[in-house]
Amino acid sequence: MSEAILSATNLWLRRGERELFNGYSLQLHAADVLWLRAPNGRGKTTLLRILAGLVTPETGRLSWRGQGFASRMDESRQAIGFLDERLGLSRDLSVADNLRYIADTCATQTAVAIDALELAPLLARRVGQLSTGQKKRVGMARLLLENAVVWLLDEPANGLDDTNRARLSALIEAHRAQGGVCVFASHDELPLARPPRIETLEGACAA
Numbered sequence: 001m002s003e004a005i006l007s008a009t010n011l012w013l014r015r016g017e018r019e020l021f022n023g024y025s026l027q028l029h030a031a032d033v034l035w036l037r038a039p040n041g042r043g044k045t046t047l048l049r050i051l052a053g054l055v056t057p058e059t060g061r062l063s064w065r066g067q068g069f070a071s072r073m074d075e076s077r078q079a080i081g082f083l084d085e086r087l088g089l090s091r092d093l094s095v096a097d098n099l100r101y102i103a104d105t106c107a108t109q110t111a112v113a114i115d116a117l118e119l120a121p122l123l124a125r126r127v128g129q130l131s132t133g134q135k136k137r138v139g140m141a142r143l144l145l146e147n148a149v150v151w152l153l154d155e156p157a158n159g160l161d162d163t164n165r166a167r168l169s170a171l172i173e174a175h176r177a178q179g180g181v182c183v184f185a186s187h188d189e190l191p192l193a194r195p196p197r198i199e200t201l202e203g204a205c206a207a
């Protein structure tokens, strides 16, 4: 098998009195789509945040294409895109200004993202005034414009109607077709053309 793009080895993390991860390891290869499907509180968000470099495990190692990485500023960090309910957008700016701020040199790419998420009718609106599903769509556009190789999505379909769930699924499929990696935490299935690998985190804690 090819070398893993992103791997986590022997993660150990305690939350309060509880060992959330005890020797947990995960490997993500090109074109992997992994669905984190586990009960509330099992550690899905925490795992995504560890992979995004936002939470540091007590022990364990993250590797990018076989090399360790420690800081959020190195190349591997820029290749990892993270989307949760905080979206990574400025609430007080319009959708157009948010997208311009992310990709101010590439109008073509911005136009593609606007089209893919059907954001044209929303461009003049302030992000803070959008509905939950509309905000999610702008958050996905942000992810597209960042050109990340690995997408880490926490409840990406929350607030999306059927049309936009299908749109999200199509974006994940297209990302996979280009060799991209996607890990998403969700309590609901996404209508993906090819079934994702499922991770229940049942064996995450050996204790």
Ligand SMILES: Nc1ncnc2c1ncn2[C@@H]1O[C@H](COP(=O)(O)OP(=O)(O)OP(=O)(O)O)[C@@H](O)[C@H]1O
Pocket: 015, 016, 020, 038, 039, 040, 041, 042, 043, 044, 045, 046, 047, 185
């Ligand atoms: N910053 C924190 N400090 C202490 N405990 C935390 C912290 N963040 C999360 N936890 C605890 O870690 C456990 C895992 O939380 P996490 O949010 O990763 O679960 P989840 O699987 O994403 O849950 P949900 O399905 O409800 O979103 C929970 O018991 C939670 O209370």
